Amino acid sequence: MYSEKVMDHFRNPRNMGEIPDADGVGTVGNPVCGDVMTVYIKIKDNKIDDIKFKTFGCGAAIATSSMITELAKGKTLDDALKITRANVAEGLGGLPPIKMHCSNLAADALHAAIKDYKEKKEGN
Amino acid sequence: MTGKKVYMDYGAGAPVDPRILETMKPYFTKAFGNPSSVHSMGQEAKKAVEKSRRSIADLVGAEIKEEIVFTSGGTESNNLAIKGVAYRNKKRGDHMIATTLEHMSVINTFKYLQKDGFRTTCVPVDECGIVDVEALKNVITDQTILISVIYANGEIGTVEPIKEIGEVAHERNIYFHVDAVAAAGQVPINVIDEHIDLLSLSSNDLYGPKGVGALYIKTGTKIQPIVHGGGQEKGMRSGTENVPAIVGMGEAARIAKKEMKSESGRLSGLRDRLIEGVLDKIPRSFLNGHPTMRLPNNANLRFSYIEGESLILSLDMEGVATSSGSACTSKTLEPSHVLLAINLAHEEAHGSLVFTLGRWTTKEEIDYVMKILPGIVRRLRAISPLTPKELLR
Numbered sequence: 051m052y053s054e055k056v057m058d059h060f061r062n063p064r065n066m067g068e069i070p071d072a073d074g075v076g077t078v079g080n081p082v083c084g085d086v087m088t089v090y091i092k093i094k095d096n097k098i099d100d101i102k103f104k105t106f107g108c109g110a111a112i113a114t115s116s117m118i119t120e121l122a123k124g125k126t127l128d129d130a131l132k133i134t135r136a137n138v139a140e141g142l143g144g145l146p147p148i149k150m151h152c153s154n155l156a157a158d159a160l161h162a163a164i165k166d167y168k169e170k171k172e173g174n
Numbered sequence: 175m176t177g178k179k180v181y182m183d184y185g186a187g188a189p190v191d192p193r194i195l196e197t198m199k200p201y202f203t204k205a206f207g208n209p210s211s212v213h214s215m216g217q218e219a220k221k222a223v224e225k226s227r228r229s230i231a232d233l234v235g236a237e238i239k240e241e242i243v244f245t246s247g248g249t250e251s252n253n254l255a256i257k258g259v260a261y262r263n264k265k266r267g268d269h270m271i272a273t274t275l276e277h278m279s280v281i282n283t284f285k286y287l288q289k290d291g292f293r294t295t296c297v298p299v300d301e302c303g304i305v306d307v308e309a310l311k312n313v314i315t316d317q318t319i320l321i322s323v324i325y326a327n328g329e330i331g332t333v334e335p336i337k338e339i340g341e342v343a344h345e346r347n348i349y350f351h352v353d354a355v356a357a358a359g360q361v362p363i364n365v366i367d368e369h370i371d372l373l374s375l376s377s378n379d380l381y382g383p384k385g386v387g388a389l390y391i392k393t394g395t396k397i398q399p400i401v402h403g404g405g406q407e408k409g410m411r412s413g414t415e416n417v418p419a420i421v422g423m424g425e426a427a428r429i430a431k432k433e434m435k436s437e438s439g440r441l442s443g444l445r446d447r448l449i450e451g452v453l454d455k456i457p458r459s460f461l462n463g464h465p466t467m468r469l470p471n472n473a474n475l476r477f478s479y480i481e482g483e484s485l486i487l488s489l490d491m492e493g494v495a496t497s498s499g500s501a502c503t504s505k506t507l508e509p510s511h512v513l514l515a516i517n518l519a520h521e522e523a524h525g526s527l528v529f530t531l532g533r534w535t536t537k538e539e540i541d542y543v544m545k546i547l548p549g550i551v552r553r554l555r556a557i558s559p560l561t562p563k564e565l566l567r
Contacts, residue, residue, distance in 0.1 A: 052487075052523070060487060064515040066557055079523035081560060084481055084500060084509070104559035112557060138305035 053143035054110035055098055056113040063112055065119035067102045074170065076162025078155045085111045085152060089118065089159040093167055098122050098130055103159070112143055117141050118156035133157055178493040180539045182308040184471060184532030185328045185356065186497055190422065191381040191533065197425040198383065201418035209415050210406065219417045226424025230388050233427040234354070234373055235364030236391060243410045244420050245438050247387035248355035248402075249279040249505055251374035252322075254411065255351045256283045258397035260292055260370070261322045263349075265426060267317035269293045273305050273334075274515035275327045277353055281511070284322075293317070295458060302464035303332030303516050319408050320349045325363065328356030328379075329499060329528060330463035330514045331472025340369030349395060355379055355387075359430035360469050371395050377419065382426030386419035440479060441470040441531050448473050448529060451544040452478075456551050457565060462513065473529040474499075478552040479561040481524045492542055497525040 052060070085107035102125050103115040113149035117138050122130045135157045139145045139172035142167040145154060201222060207215030209223050218407055224239065231239040260270060262521045270287070272280055274296045281559040284294040297310045305323060314321075321343045327335040336352060343350035351372040359380045365373055373390035377383055391397060391410065403412030446470075452459050452475050477485070482498030489496050499510030500523065518526075529543070531560035555561040 057487075060484075061491065063557060077559070081524070084520070084524040086559055104557060106479065106558040106560045107481050109487045111481075112484060119374070 051146060052113070053111055053145075054166040055112075055141075055143040056145065057111060059113035059116040059142065060109045063084070063103075063116040065102045065116065068104060069100060069102050072102075072163075074163040074165075074167025076159045076164070076166055077163055078158045079107070081106060083152065084108065085155055086109065087115050087155050087159040089156070089163040091122075091160075091163045091167060093127070097124060097126050098121070099124075101160075103156075107149070108149070108153055111155070113142055114138050114145075114154050114156040116160070118160050120127060122160055127167075131161060131164055178542065180542055181496050182529040182531060182535065182539070182543070184535075185528070185530030187384070188378055188381050188532055189427075189534070190378075190383055191426065193429065194425045196424050198418045198422040201421050201437050207461055209417065210404070211470075211497075219415075222424075223415055223417060224531070226420045226427075227425040229424040229428040229431075233358065233363070233431045234367055234375070234390055236390055237366070239369060239481045240408065241390055241393055243389045243391055243407045244415060244423075245389055245411055246385055246416075247275070248353070248376035248379075249387075250374070251355075251387045251389040252277065252279040252351075252353055253372060254400050255391075255397070256280065256320065256322060257287065257373040257400050258410075259264065259351070259395070259504055262396045262398040263319040266450045267315075267319040269295070269296060269315055269317040270317060270320040270322065271295050271301055271313055271556070272322040273297050273324065274559050275299050275305070275330075275332070276322065276400065276514055277301060277328075277355070280324070280353060287500070288337035296414050299332075299515055301517050303330050303341065303512075304464060304467065305334050307316075307335065307338055307342065310339065310544075314342075314346055314348065318346070318348050320351060320354065323330065325352050325354040326359035327512055328469070328472070329510060330516065331439065332464045333357065333361060333469060336370070336480060337368045343371075358471065359427075359434060360471060362434065365390055365392065372397075377423035377463040380423065380426035380430045382423040383419045384406045386416055386423050390467045396567075406528045407500045426488055435531065438447050438470040441535070444531055444535055444537060445470060445473050445529075447503050447537070448531075448540050448543065449475070451540070452547065455544065455548050457495050459551070462516065462518070467532050471531040471535075473531070475527060475529075476518075476522055476526040477555075478525060478563075479558045482549065484524050485525075485527045485550065485552050488554065489543075489547070492546045492550070494546070497530075499528065500524045510543050 208219035482500030513523035
């Protein structure tokens, strides 16, 4: 059902946890639908210096969250915003078709976290 | 990974009991005749089919063995019972009743018949999964021709008050169909005492081979076939009989009847050990279904803040096979209709985990699950943003 890469990220999620003093936080999904992801980012010199996630959901939801942290870490905000759902799925060696939409929300969570950071910055 | 394999998904698929496999073997290569043939090879096969029919009739308390019709499984039996009665009794009425807990082969057959002009009503169940018999009585009309109720739902394990519903149907002169696929062999069934006109059975749930099932049709029931052809099974189900599988199902029924009492006692003990262990050791865990009116082999549990597919994958990594009513394990992205029927919120339904125990489940296996499950739940809760902080300490 899942690729070896998905199972690897499910078994050993990268960057799992919270950043208490995060510069941006993005949450997407809904417990009713079975997937909720929160991405925390720490920004330094316009780059993602640290990133962590917490996820409620299926194997694909957890694996895509883990994957996005690997893809985004160290990237400039502009580059991070270019990461798409398709990039995440590719990075995991593909996802089952039915999971492409419901559980592949990690890119959205990252983009939401960046938006949150930008809004906070403008607010200051 | 320990290399250990613990199978607790018997409801999804069961191994064939080696004793049953032995009785089937001769019918593949030696006694391979067609039961319709006049010669002795054909008659030998016919004799085996009739012996099997007797064993199945005995399992469900049917006196006349000819009331058993062989099909390809539970799904076909449900289709035959419902479509067969609907089309044959169209002039008498166009209304049929089922419950919200039915198997998809009943629900989707009802939907199909709706498109074909029939009216259908699904009556609700309470939060333990017991059919609301009063609600059922209230929706009966003079146009109602069939009531279809699942004996026990295999996902949540709740056993229904079949006799009580049978009496209602009987009094009102309405055909009563019961889907006993998950219940047969687990709890005693008597089609006469329980006023059942049609009863669906599946072989694999009795540790017989897949691809064969049966429908009990009480003598005098007005029903028409849905598969047409050479007129086998007294015209009720055409197609050359799958003799080895039928022989296997017969032996499965014979063993199930003989061992039911001791086996259901053994399984309920293991089931309760698992349920009590989970509820005791894992905070915010709950039992789905009825606490006592449940199949001896079923434990359906749910865990707040985590999702069922992650649980299945994590248990599978430790060698334990289970299933879930979570949307993430379904083809429709909807949580199980059964869990919604017992009024669970979607987010609760997502966190369900179903253990179905079987003939080869041991106490050691239950204890192994209890050893690993609390850690798995803890790990997934640590990943989940929904988990309250105090639960992670």
